[in-house]
Amino acid sequence: MVAPALTFGLDVGVYGRLATRDDIFALATLADTSGFDAVWVADHVIFPKTFTSRYPYNASGSFPIDMTQEPLLEPMATMGVLVGATQRVKIGAAVLVMPYRNPVLLGRMLATLDVLSGGRMILGAGVGWLEEEFVALDARPFVARGQVTDEAITIVQRLCQGGEVSFQGEHYHLDPLISHPGSVQRPHPPILIGGTSPAALRRVVRLGNGWLSTGLRPERLAAPLQQLRALWTAQGRGPTELQLYHKLFINLDEARYGADGARETGTGTPAQVREDLRRLVDLGYQSVIVRYRGDDTAAQRQQIQRWLSEVMPHV
Secondary structure, X not given: OOXXXXXXXXXXXXXXXXXXXXXXXXXXXXXXXXXXXXXXXXXXXXXXXXXXXXXXXXXXXXXXXOOOOOOEOOHHHHHHHHHHHOOOOEEEEEEEEHHHOOXXXXXXXXXXXXXXXXXXXXXXXXXXXXXXHHHHOOOOOHHHHHHXXXXXXXXXXXXXXXXXXXXXXXXXXXXXXXXXXXXXXOXXXXXXXXXXXXXXXXXXXXXXXXXXXXOOOHHHHHHHHHHHHHHHHHOOOOHHHOEEEEEEEOEOOOOOEOOOXXXXXXXXOHHHHHHHHHHHHHOOOOEEEEEOOOOOHHHHHHHHHHHHHHHHHHO
């Protein structure tokens, strides 16, 4: 039996065929009235009709959904609706691409949502991968996205702390501003850093409260976790302060296999998935975000109900 410290979040799906008002409200209500701890959204704003950027979360490098035919809802607007549609669950982004939005606007939006939700927001922050979307949004240069992300996170943190804020960086320059009110959560909502590169792990230590991993099987998480913990300790941060979240794409009807022939984590029989979760707990993870990536509402509801009855009670 897995230790009972593991919590679960539900990704409500802001892109794909089930990114509809009815489906998102239904999942948010289900999460808020069941055992889920949080609801989550991912971040895309607009999809180019064609693109050559490589998707980093599967072996093929291809985005798993044909977005020329599917709906896409902007995540910050969606989170604002989720604040009003829920009472209990936390509301998080897994992850927001920090260069996509002006950091002053983003910081004020996050602080506002934290106030209106009573302190329930979580910010997942990442650098992004879809260069053509950067161009469409007139974002800071794709090649500088790491440094832009660092500066944006710092600005958002300061705005959520409240009071007078100024900043002088390579990409953003702010003369003194007044940010009031700050966020309910002090000094700011939890910030989880996405990405698996050495730069991303260093970003966790410098700017984050934890790491949000996606797509990797447990055996491939051990090495970056070892590196992350070494960096965390060297920075003088206590080991119990490090928050670890992992995002899974689930399927309890059939196992899915990667290009190397290995079963994808979160797919297969409930017993196999429970073993996946045991391995994540053994690695020190405290929370798992689940999403059923499909195009059928009935199948989605069945998968989540099975997760609630056949997986969660046993962890």
